[in-house]
Amino acid sequence: YYKSKYNNFNLTFIDLGEFKEINDNFGHEAGDQALIEVSKFLLTLFCDSFVCRYGGDEFIILSTINGFNLKKPLNREINIYGNAFNIQIHFGTAEYPKDGDCLESMIKVADKIMYDHKVGTKQNGR
Numbered sequence: 001y002y003k004s005k006y007n008n009f010n011l012t013f014i015d016l017g018e019f020k021e022i023n024d025n026f027g028h029e030a031g032d033q034a035l036i037e038v039s040k041f042l043l044t045l046f047c048d049s050f051v052c053r054y055g056g057d058e059f060i061i062l063s064t065i066n067g068f069n070l071k072k073p074l075n076r077e078i079n080i081y082g083n084a085f086n087i088q089i090h091f092g093t094a095e096y097p098k099d100g101d102c103l104e105s106m107i108k109v110a111d112k113i114m115y116d117h118k119v120g121t122k123q124n125g126r
Contacts, residue, residue: 008064009062009064009095010062010063010065010093010094010095010096011060011062011093011096011106011107011110012060012061012063012091012093012094013054013060013091013094013111013113014042014060014089014090014114015057015058015090015114015115016034016038016057016058016087017073017088017089017090017118018085018086018087019057019087022034022080026080030083033080033081034078034085034087035053035057037080038059038076038087038089039051039053041089042059042061042089048064049061049062049063049065054107060110073089073090073091073117073118074088074091075088075089090114090117090118091114091117092112092113092114092116092117093110093113094106
């Protein structure tokens with residue numbers, strides 16, 4: 001059980017679309033560079049927040065920023081080794097304590113929200 005020193009905070013779960021294609025077509029070194037570039041971008045979006053890579057192409061952000069829950073992915077163009085890539089950044093946000101009282105439960109909620117947005121975006125042809 002985790003007790004926050006903040007009354008409220010958000011846990012944002014992030015998944016990158018099209019990341020597998022970079023690794024498959026350009027190698028893991030290019031994939032690693034893509035992760036670094038996306039990390040830098042996320043740090044500009046979530047100033048004064050805790051940003052970490054969760055695994056693969058997933059990130060978690062702990063933040064006191066309110067209401068950051070995009071239903072559409074952000075598109076971010078990055079250049080790696082002279083190649084331009086368009087990365088889709090999918091978000092899902094859980095709020096403490098409304099959506100869970102521990103990080104594990106909040107990650108599950110935020111992941112589901114992100115997945116629902118991601119599937120909805122694909123079904124709507126966006």
